[in-house]
Amino acid sequence: MLGSSSGADGSVDAGSTPARKGAGAVRTLRRLSILVCVLVCLFFLPWWTLFSAHTDWPFPVALAGTVLFVAAVPALPVLMVMGHGRRRSDRAARIADTTLGVVWVLFAWSALSGLLRLALIVLGVGDQARSRIVALAVAVIAAALLAWGHREAMRLPRIERLDITVPRLGRGLDGTRIVVLADTHYGPIDRAGWSARVAEAVNELDADVVCHAGDIADGTPHQRREQAAPLGTVRSRLAKVYVTGNHEYSSEAQGWLDRMAELGWEPLHNRHLVVERGGDSLVLAGVDDMTAASSGLPGHRANLADALAGADPDLPVLLLAHQPKYVSQAASAGIDLQISGHTHGGQIWPFNYLVRIDQPVVHGLSRHGERTQLYTSRGTGFWGPPFRIFAPSEITLLTLRSA
Template sequence: MTDSGTIEPEQATERAAEAPARGRRRGPVLRRVAVLVLVLVLLCLPPWWTLFGPAAGWPGPVTAAGTAVLVAWMVSFPFLMIAGHGRRRSDRAARFADTSLGVVWVLFTWSVLGGLAGLALTALDLGGADRGRIVAVAVAAVAAGLLGWGHHEAMRVPRVKRVDVHLPRLGAGLDGTKVVVLADTHYGPIDRAAWSARVTEAVNALDPDVVVHAGDIADGTPTQRRAQSAPLGAVRARLARVYVTGNHEYGSEAQGWLDRMAELGWEPLHNRHLVVERGGAALVLAGVDDVTAEHSGLAGHRTDLTAALAGADPAHPVLLVAHQPKYVPHAAAAGIDLQISGHTHGGQIWPFNFLVRIDQPVVHGLSRHGERTQLYTSRGAGFWGPPFRVFAPSEITLLTLRSGLSAPE
């Protein structure tokens, strides 16, 4: 631009070239916003229709208040999520966003089921003029009960699940080896330092030989979650305590979590292995980074089973820790004896277990893959996001390794 305020030809050309680029950048953003708005509307429409719609027949002020609450949530939720899980990492905002999302999801699920029940009542000509209100009250009561129970299930110390795993190549000296599995502790916006200490006590009470943390240790950095992770330093195991990264570490300083676990006395299996021995028998404990590691941008972080097994005696059985069950085809191809995973939470809030099954080969439990490889998928000890577990109980798993054949269900 000259002193007179006119635009030079070169500047006009540059601005003309920049305009399409700005348009291309705005396009994906607007599409993401449109998708978000659509998802929020779809989540809120069934609860509104079932609880406050014309069929319920509530007085005007009740309908207006219910509508206002749902609209206020739709408007505020994206901002709370950004404040809670973005760069600011406000735990207060995250707590509200996560909890409210869980409430809306449960209301959505049971409103859809309530709507189907209403259609059935209509077809059977039951309920009369109060049919809609009966359905609304029933849906609200069921949702409230499930949310109260689900919150209790999420916040309690997990129950112990005991499973025998038969490994044909396991030597007699290691028969009866007790492997305790923790996964998906997800230390996060709700301070669960006391819960973490009680989990440690429960693990130690099992008198384990090996303790495995299968990843997703926290939502937040090691500094943010230092107090919650501290009790892991008191976990006891006769042979080894091992840890691998999960996908959530790659949003919150994965290398820092590897360092933090080493500081607490654990062995981070960052694409490496160690060997435990007893009674003349040996077992290779190997671990790989999560499958999302390669796209994290962190140097040296990727899923590398070849590196994890480098130098291991092929005659020894291998227990591989990989956060996501869907890594099991690679484990089976490599002849791994047992893979231990987490990640799925068992679905956490029904009916998410059906959605998890689309992405993962197994939602929970012991399964066989190929001739040699078995997979144990833990439901996890904690929860992610909404502090609820509905029909997907948390667990601390005690795997007892046995020599011999097995036929997992």
């Protein structure tokens, strides 16, 4: 048999099919074990804070809370698979996403409640009173933050304005207005009206160039057709450009490239175009998301060399790349300005600290190497949980300035 061999004692080497199947089963078991541990921890701490830890609530209250938390542990992954897997049930996704957001906020503030508990111990407050005070404080704070965070997620994003000096920019391009959208994440909650208001807000900014830095939707172009349609009304003087994000590669990336072209945008699928203003030129380049290579789609991968092929090396380059961490390649290539999204600014505090482990920047303007600057948007929409807490959404207006 190809790929396997037997020794004199009849044993089969590690390359055999049974061995590979065994290794695959071990990896699957390991992933499931990690998932179970994370879920149990995520739900246990809020349950313990709210309904145990010497709170001594009346039995019906404690029982109802316990049943709710115990049922939610297996329900969450099942609903996630139903909502974001092949079935793509929007109802299941809405329930799962909301549950994830609620339990994350409860978990974070349950962890922080240890400080309040310590203060109450110092003040000599008894066990039951102390535990009830902590439980009520966590419940009230979480409820208030979730209500406010939902309003923040569903509102029209704020306009973030920033001037960026690009030393190689020609004088004719001084004052070029770049409007940035990112992470619109049209999804299980129908936000067609919100999408139309975003397009109107962009048009009021009178942009020279409008960029969409990826993660346009959670779902296929057919599923999110109505939500994405207002993007076709966006206006710009010079160009409207778009690159894929990681979420497109779980929902028909090529279909989204084609759909954006139908809506009048230029998909920068490892390619560039040149815009001119006042006699000077600027290269607008874009690369596929960093996850494209593992998607299995032919011709999809982040390829900066292809994106810049044929471009005049003396011209300044604005690069669209969905993930901020692509800036290492951009800096090596001498890119002037990279625009990214992906991080959502953390979306729900304190998740921003976990995002920072994976990405070099969570939000804002940063410098990398001698020439390259990176602007990371907090995103225009939201992914999954319909909450934004201490990470407001944004439509970004970047004004380019020459030296």
